[in-house]
Amino acid sequence: MMNEDKIRETCQANPEKGFRMLVEKYQSSIYWHIRRMVISHEDAEDVLQETFIRIFRYLNEFRAESSLSTWIYRIATNECYRFLDKKKETTVSTEEVQADLMNKLMASEYVxxxxxxxxxxxxxxxxxxxxxxxxxxxxxxxxxxxxxxxxxxxxxxxxxxxxxxxxxxxxxxxxxxx
Amino acid sequence: MKKDFDFSEIGKRTPFRTPEGFFERMQAETLKRAAEEKRPKKLFRLKWGISAALAAAAMICGFLFYPSPTTTTTEQVASTEWLAQSTDAVDHYVQGLSDEELEDWIDFSENDIFYELTTENLNNDEN
The missing domain is CATH 1.10.10.10 (Winged helix-like DNA-binding domain superfamily/Winged helix DNA-binding domain)
Structure with a gap:
């Protein structure tokens, strides 16, 4: 199992290879974190990809002040909020967003x-x-x-x-x- | 009616499922998108740079050709002549650059607001 230090070192030496290792290690846990927040599989897929692209863009700006996983969770969480906030722009209230998520929970091919x-x-x-x-x-x-x-x-x-x-x-x- | 709910009854189980082979496909797509991410960014920066250079040239033109309330002096004529020469020189210089050199040059001129498009600067850059 790859450890975080190894991924970090590889990211510095060879960003593409490091990113591949990072995706392999965190893809599953980050997907489930996002899925539990946005409920729908299709939405989770989009948010997950945006999360990793953002990570790729800012990989060289990562400083070891926090752990790599914390940084990744933070970006994923921000992407979830960005997604949910976008929904709020098109709906009247937070309750409506909740109702929409509830509908997705109750009518999904992947539940x-x-x-x-x-x-x-x-x-x-x-x-x-x-x-x-x-x-x-x-x-x-x-x-x-x-x-x-x-x-x-x-x-x-x-x-x-x-x-x-x-x-x-x-x-x-x-x-x-x- | 139950009086309490025990979280261990459910643990970490969720009803969520994913399509078969989802993670393998997702990983491949993510890596592909990341690889593509680099190219458009470079083009975008180049376009931005060219836009900035054109905007700077337009500003110089606007400044030099702004109609003066007084009659045209010899000095002004000389300025416009200089512009014609210097624009030619800039065009000539830009045409001779590779994409990467052009990008570097634009980056530099974008970041330095006091950088002027003069033949003197171009000569210095070439040296």
Whole structure:
């Protein structure tokens, strides 16, 4: 398994080769991070490609002040926000964006509806405010530390902890009541 | 009614699926797009550079040919003659450059706002 230092060294010596290694290592985890935020597979595919192209453009500007994975997650998260913000421009409210994401969850070729509990869990997540949903995803699915999430989202660790706590409480309530 | 929900019942499972072979295809497409990314950027910079050089030339023309309220002096005639000569020299110089040299030259002249399109500068560049 390639480690981050090796990828970083290769990126400096040979950007094309380094980028290939980077895509191989992070493609899957970044795709799932994006997919959980934008829900539709087709949208996730577009956002993923934009994310990697942006990474490629700015690869030589990456400074080792944060870890490579944190930097990549940050770019991916920004791309998710850019995508969701674009939706907000064409809709009236945040609720409409949530409703649109919910529709995509409930009518997709690439969602397995056989497992009702898994679908319901994603529905519960879609009732959360965007930021809470992001924090929950990064902590629960990606198992990132609060410090890393703080670097990705520019949010204080204490705020993140309370976001995560409230997100879990809301999900529990939804799962019990629905 | 259930009183609590245990997250371990679901763990990290999600109902999301991807088409078969998605990651292999995606990786190939991403690398292809990244390879293409370099070429248009260069062309774009070149176009920008040419636009900037043309804009600078237009400004010089505008300045020199601006109708004067007074009669044309010998000095002004000399200026326009100089422009004709210097524009020819610039054209000649630009025509003799390879794409890469042209790009470098435009980059340089774009970044230095005090850089003037004069035959003197061109001669210095050639040396």
């Amino acid at each position: 397995d509806y056989d497992n009702e509990m898994e679908v319901k869990f994603q529905q519960a997540l879609l009732t959360l405010p965007e930021k809470q949903r992001l924090v929950f995803n990064l902590r629960y699915y990606d198992e990132l530390s609060y410090e890393d999430i703080s670097r990705i989202t520019d949010t204080k660790v204490d705020t993140l902890k309370s976001n995560y706590y409230f997100a879990k409480e809301k999900i529990k309530k939804y799962m019990i009541n629905n």
